[in-house]
Amino acid sequence: MRAAVYHTIFSRRDVRGQFLPDPIPDAVLSRLLTAAHFAPSVGFMQPWSFLLVRDPAIKRRVHDAFLHANAEAALLFEEDRRDQYRQLRLQGILEAPLNLCVTCDRDRAGPVVLGRTHNKAMDVYSTVCAVQNLWLAARAEGVGVGWVSIFRASALRDILQLPPRIVPVAYLCLGYVSYFNDRPDLEAAGWRGRLPLEQLVYLDRWGETGDEATAGLRENLRRDQREAILLKAASAAAE
Amino acid sequence: MRAAVYHTIFSRRDVRGQFLPDPIPDAVLSRLLTAAHFAPSVGFMQPWSFLLVRDPAIKRRVHDAFLHANAEAALLFEEDRRDQYRQLRLQGILEAPLNLCVTCDRDRAGPVVLGRTHNKAMDVYSTVCAVQNLWLAARAEGVGVGWVSIFRASALRDILQLPPRIVPVAYLCLGYVSYFNDRPDLEAAGWRGRLPLEQLVYLDRWGETGDEATAGLRENLRRDQREAILLKAASAAAE
Numbered sequence: 402m403r404a405a406v407y408h409t410i411f412s413r414r415d416v417r418g419q420f421l422p423d424p425i426p427d428a429v430l431s432r433l434l435t436a437a438h439f440a441p442s443v444g445f446m447q448p449w450s451f452l453l454v455r456d457p458a459i460k461r462r463v464h465d466a467f468l469h470a471n472a473e474a475a476l477l478f479e480e481d482r483r484d485q486y487r488q489l490r491l492q493g494i495l496e497a498p499l500n501l502c503v504t505c506d507r508d509r510a511g512p513v514v515l516g517r518t519h520n521k522a523m524d525v526y527s528t529v530c531a532v533q534n535l536w537l538a539a540r541a542e543g544v545g546v547g548w549v550s551i552f553r554a555s556a557l558r559d560i561l562q563l564p565p566r567i568v569p570v571a572y573l574c575l576g577y578v579s580y581f582n583d584r585p586d587l588e589a590a591g592w593r594g595r596l597p598l599e600q601l602v603y604l605d606r607w608g609e610t611g612d613e614a615t616a617g618l619r620e621n622l623r624r625d626q627r628e629a630i631l632l633k634a635a636s637a638a639a640e
Numbered sequence: 641m642r643a644a645v646y647h648t649i650f651s652r653r654d655v656r657g658q659f660l661p662d663p664i665p666d667a668v669l670s671r672l673l674t675a676a677h678f679a680p681s682v683g684f685m686q687p688w689s690f691l692l693v694r695d696p697a698i699k700r701r702v703h704d705a706f707l708h709a710n711a712e713a714a715l716l717f718e719e720d721r722r723d724q725y726r727q728l729r730l731q732g733i734l735e736a737p738l739n740l741c742v743t744c745d746r747d748r749a750g751p752v753v754l755g756r757t758h759n760k761a762m763d764v765y766s767t768v769c770a771v772q773n774l775w776l777a778a779r780a781e782g783v784g785v786g787w788v789s790i791f792r793a794s795a796l797r798d799i800l801q802l803p804p805r806i807v808p809v810a811y812l813c814l815g816y817v818s819y820f821n822d823r824p825d826l827e828a829a830g831w832r833g834r835l836p837l838e839q840l841v842y843l844d845r846w847g848e849t850g851d852e853a854t855a856g857l858r859e860n861l862r863r864d865q866r867e868a869i870l871l872k873a874a875s876a877a878a879e
Contacts (some may be wrong), residue, residue, distance in 0.1 A: 406780040410675045410773050414865035435868050436649045438837045440772070443789060445826040447835045453854075456844045474757040486754065488773045510832065515725065516789045518713040523763070523789050526768045526809070533679070533772035534649050541645040550682060550755045550762050570765070587684040593749065599797045605695045606801045607743075615692075615770045621670030628704030629674050 409541050411629040416545030417586060420496040420576040429542055432500070433575075436538035437503070442527035444515035448507065449531045452561055454500035459560060463572070464494045465548060466556035474551055489590060494550045497574035497633035502561055503532050505568040528570045535573075537585075584630075598626045648780050650868040654827060657875030659815040668781055669738070672814075675777035676742070681766035683754035688770045688809075691800055693739035698799060702732040702811070705795035706788060713790055728829060730810070731788045736813035741800055742771050744807040767809045774812075784817035814864040823869075837865045 425433075434451055442448060448579045455459055471491065478486050494500060517523040532548070539546045547583055549572045560576040599622040604611030664672075673690055681687060693699055712732065717725050733739060744767040756762040772786070778785045788811045796808045826832055838861040843850030850857075 402644040403780045405641040406648050406699075406776060407675065408641065409645050411678050411679070413680070415680050424673065427857040429858050429865045431857055432646065434861060435837060435864040436646065437816050438652050438835075438840070438865065439652070439868055441652070441654050441775070441787065443748065445824055445832045445834075445841075450840045450841045450842065452844075452846060454844055459844050474754075476751045477757055489754075491755070494742055497699065514729070515713075515715045515728075515826070515831065518716055518795065520789050522761075522764070525765075528774075529765045529768035530772040533769040536680070536769075537645060537773075537776065538649065541642045543667065548680065550759050552758055554759065561849070564846065567846065571642055585684055587754070589878075593684045595684075596677075598674060600685075601677070601689045602673065603689065603691045605691075605698050607691060607803065607806065608801070611692075618670055620664040621666050622673060622844050625674040626672045626677065629678055631785065 402447040402485065408632065409537050411632055412581060413536060413540040414545065415585065416547045416574070416578055416580050417493050419547060419578045419580060420493045420498070420574070421575050421579060422498055423577050424498050425544060425575060425577070427574045430543065431536050433535050433542065434545070437531040437535040440527065440531035440534045442530070443517045443523035444510055446510035446514050446524060447516075448505045448509040449528045450504045450506060450567070452502040454502065454503060454561075455485070458550070460494055460500055462560045463500065463557070464558065466552050467492055467494060469556070470551045470553055485590075485592070489592070490586070492551065493547050493550060493574045493576075497576040499575040501573045501575055502557065503528060503535075503571040503573065504563065505570050506566060507568065508566045524571055525568060532571045533571070539575065543577060544575055544579065547574040548572070549574060595630070598622045645797045646868075647871065648776050650665050650759045650871055651820060652775060652779040653784065654824065655786045655813070655817055655820070656732050658782060658817045658819060659737070659813070661737055662816050663737050664783060664814060664816070668783065672774050672777050672781065672783070672879055676770040676774040679766065679770035679773045681769070682756045682762035685749035685753050685756075685763060685766065686764045686765045687744045687748040689743045689745060689806070691741040691743060693741065693800075699733055699739055699866065701799045702739065702796070704798065706731055706733060708795070709790045709792055724831070728831070729825070732786050732789060732813040732815075733788065736786070736815040738814040740810050740812045740814055741796065742767060742774075742810040743802065743807060744809050746807065747805045764807060764809055771810045771812070776872050778814065782816060783814055784820065785812040788813060789809070830875060834869070837861045
């Protein structure tokens with residue numbers, strides 16, 4: 402069981418291409434949404450809703466909104482990266498058989514929510530936990546997921562007719578895929594590499610490496626990161 | 641493999657009590673942090689850091705900050721809920737052998753980040769995905785996790801000496817537990833119940849139920865939510 406969970410986590414990908422047109426059966430989609438619904442939420446408010454987008458006309462409008470925002474985005478990069486940016490594949494809105502907007506209802510449990518009193522963003526964080534649950538369940542089902550974030554929020558709100566209290570947290574493209582890539586697309590494209598995990602861990606206060614107290618842990622982190630990339634132990638046990 | 645992932649998702653809990661004092665071995669902690677590090681991130685920026693808190697003096701200061709914020713929080717509830725609120729157990733800061741602050745470095749990949757151009761919060765969302773990966777891996781390892789959010793951010797910043805660009809996204813309590821509860825604590829305490837998932841799904845635009853087009857899906861959602869609560873099929877296959 403443990404190995405299966407790690408295998409799913411390490412082989413999960415953010416999919417932009419290679420979507421197949423086959424629809425996701427209701428039975429599978431239902432399991433994915435149930436996985437999302439069993440995410441943790443602040444004050445048990447369960448602030449999420451799931452807006453399925455299947456209508457080709459609506460997908461087309463969302464795609465147009467992406468193209469508009471993406472043209473704006475390209476101009477924000479320095480000239481040397483701009484060409485590379487424009488060659489990257491950043492969405493599969495039209496190819497994926499299902500688009501899914503995961504939203505957060507900021508009023509779902511009244512104005513005062515247990516645990517949200519000191520950090521108003523906790524409801525949105527809960528919604529992101531639901532997205533990640535769905536993403537992992539999808540990987541275990543062989544369904545690819547891509548999170549598209551290059552939109553003006555107002556465009557999405559307008560197209561999907563979201564009331565003001567509803568925040569569109571994630572716009573996802575879902576579908577079966579011809580394959581899952583070994584590595585993140587952006588790493589394979591040379592955009593940015595994976596960071597060494599052992600350098601991202603501190604002890605007791607920011608910047609404190611812990612020296613001897615964390616030496617054993619860091620050795621483990623180096624080995625586990627290497628193995629996660631190679632998926633060796635995990636995939637043998639899980640498949 | 642699929643069943644193991646669902647079992648983990650459906651039996652994951654937000655743990656506040658029942659922590660055992662046993663330390664988490666480096667080998668286990670390393671696997672949990674590696675799971676977190678393999679979360680998706682916008683522009684592959686990997687904005688997270690992991691600040692382990694083991695020093696009892698620092699845990700004590702964090703606990704004091706919680707008590708202060710929690711007293712403020714109680715006053716925000718109407719009188720009839722206030723007493724109930726005060727009786728809820730909302731943290732395990734001192735009992736859990738390890739506290740972990742998961743942070744987001746907003747400058748990790750420079751000022752212009754691919755995919756963060758139109759939603760500045762995408763880096764924080766990525767960090768939440770890392771938290772949820774860690775949470776599920778912990779459940780698969782038999783390690784309990786509780787997310788404590790009742791703090792003034794300035795207090796956490798001060799105690800953990802976080803630079804201004806670093807956002808404390810999640811403060812987690814981790815440890816082995818004597819048992820995992822069947823239901824969320826807040827549901828068991830009568831604070832708030834689980835919502836019917838089939839009422840949270842729309843088709844193509846907000847408020848549109850889809851009628852016949854989603855009737856089969858809704859039937860599946862009702863059944864899957866029932867089974868997830870009972871953990872029947874999943875636990876038989878996974879353990």
